[in-house]
Amino acid sequence: MNISHKDTKLFRHLKKWLEKAILDYKMIAEGDKVLIGVSGGADSLALLDLLDSPMIFVPRFSFIAVNIDMGFDPTYQSYDSLEKYLQENNYRYVMEKTDIGNLAHSDFNKKNPCFLCSRLRRKRIFEIAETEGCNKIAFAHHRDDIIETLLLNMFYGREISTMMPNQKIFGGKLHIIRPLAYLREELVKKYSQERQIPVFKNDCPTSLTSKRVYIKNLLNELERDNKEIRDNLYRAMSHVKPDYLLSEQKK
Ligand code: SF4
Numbered sequence: 001m002n003i004s005h006k007d008t009k010l011f012r013h014l015k016k017w018l019e020k021a022i023l024d025y026k027m028i029a030e031g032d033k034v035l036i037g038v039s040g041g042a043d044s045l046a047l048l049d050l051l052d053s054p055m056i057f058v059p060r061f062s063f064i065a066v067n068i069d070m071g072f073d074p075t076y077q078s079y080d081s082l083e084k085y086l087q088e089n090n091y092r093y094v095m096e097k098t099d100i101g102n103l104a105h106s107d108f109n110k111k112n113p114c115f116l117c118s119r120l121r122r123k124r125i126f127e128i129a130e131t132e133g134c135n136k137i138a139f140a141h142h143r144d145d146i147i148e149t150l151l152l153n154m155f156y157g158r159e160i161s162t163m164m165p166n167q168k169i170f171g172g173k174l175h176i177i178r179p180l181a182y183l184r185e186e187l188v189k190k191y192s193q194e195r196q197i198p199v200f201k202n203d204c205p206t207s208l209t210s211k212r213v214y215i216k217n218l219l220n221e222l223e224r225d226n227k228e229i230r231d232n233l234y235r236a237m238s239h240v241k242p243d244y245l246l247s248e249q250k251k
Contacts, residue, residue, distance in 0.1 A: 006195075011053075014191055017182040018050055022058050025166040027177040028136065030059040034177070035134040037125060038065045038093075040082045040200030042192035043140040047180055048091065049195055051138065063138075065093040066128050068121050070101030072203035082200045094128055101204055113206050129174060141178045144185040147233045148215045156211060160245075162237060184230075 022028050036051060038044045048065055065086055069079045079097065086093045103109075104117035129137055141149075141163050150162040165181040168174075180188060192199065207213075222229050 008194060010187065010191055010194055014050060014183060014187060015053065015056075018179050019055060019057050021165060021182045022177075022179050025177070025181070027138075027166050027175070027179060028058055028061050030061075032059075032061040032136050033132070033134045034061055034063040034136040034138050035125065035129045035132060036063050036065050036138045037140070038067045038082075038086075039140075039202070040067065040078055041140075041202060042189050042197065042199045043142060043180070043185070045085075045197045045199070046188050046192040046195070047138065047140040049197060050191075051179065052089075052091070061136075063092075064132055064134065065091045066125060066132075067093065067095045068100065068124050069095065069097045070104075070117070070121070070204065071097065071099040072101045072205075078200040078203070081198065085198055085200075094132065096124065096128070098124065100124075105205065114210055114212075117204075126170075126174065135173070136175050136177050138177050138179055140180055140188075142180040142183050142185050142188050143234060144216075144230065146178075146181060146237075147230050148212055148219070150233060150237060151215050151219075152211055155215070160240075 028034065034051070036044070036048050038048055051063060067079075067082060067086075069076070073079070076097070079095065083093075083095055086095075098120075100117055100120045103120065104113040109116050125137060129135075146162050146165075150160070153159050153161045163178060164176075165178045167176040169176060219230060226232075
């Protein structure tokens with residue numbers, strides 16, 4: 001167990017909504033073994049910290065933190081600092097050094113590094129989940145990620161879909177869960193600061209120019225005129241009127 005959690009207003013708010021999301025979407029059952037994906041960014045370390053705090057309604061589960069290093073920093077400075085943080089807080093963890101980042105940015109794949117990068121990283125995470133006997137994989141995607149993914153899939157994927165808070169994979173052998181699904185990014189980041197959780201920098205050359213960053217900036221701009229735009233998009237996903245959408249069109 002990590003150092004004790006201060007009973008702040010923000011902590012109580014985040015815990016309430018985290019537990020509510022877990023219960024609403026039946027993300028965790030008694031005895032589950034959860035692999036928590038940890039990139040070293042504020043969101044994933046905040047998720048790790050929150051899942052490590054005493055639960056009120058969520059059934060008992062165990063967890064292990066897993067970090068896949070993408071190989072962007074040849075000095076492994078962030079890798080070493082993250083490992084130190086996990087050790088100091090007595091987390092069970094698996095860390096792995098890979099060359100996924102460079103492979104995803106090689107000449108043959110310059111156009112869309114994120115696609116290959118996420119695919120290879122996920123593949124490794126699934127394999128580690130199997131080795132560690134985990135039946136759930138928790139990612140730190142929050143409400144803003146879910147909204148951005150809706151737009152990403154519409155703008156570039158020609159479909160209306162997003163990340164699911166509880167997604168069955170491999171016929172139900174594994175589930176991807178997103179306990180931060182109800183929480184706004186701003187609050188998760190604020191919590192990470194309140195808890196003084198260190199943030200380990202992402203050396204990916206695409207991290208500031210990805211399509212996701214473009215969508216995030218676009219939403220920030222639109223929000224200046226319509227403060228409720230993110231909220232409206234989020235709610236729209238649970239208010240779908242199939243009869244008012246187009247039927248399949250011939251190409
Ligand atoms: S931004 Fe970089 S690390 Fe993130 S998915 Fe894209 S290529 Fe991978």
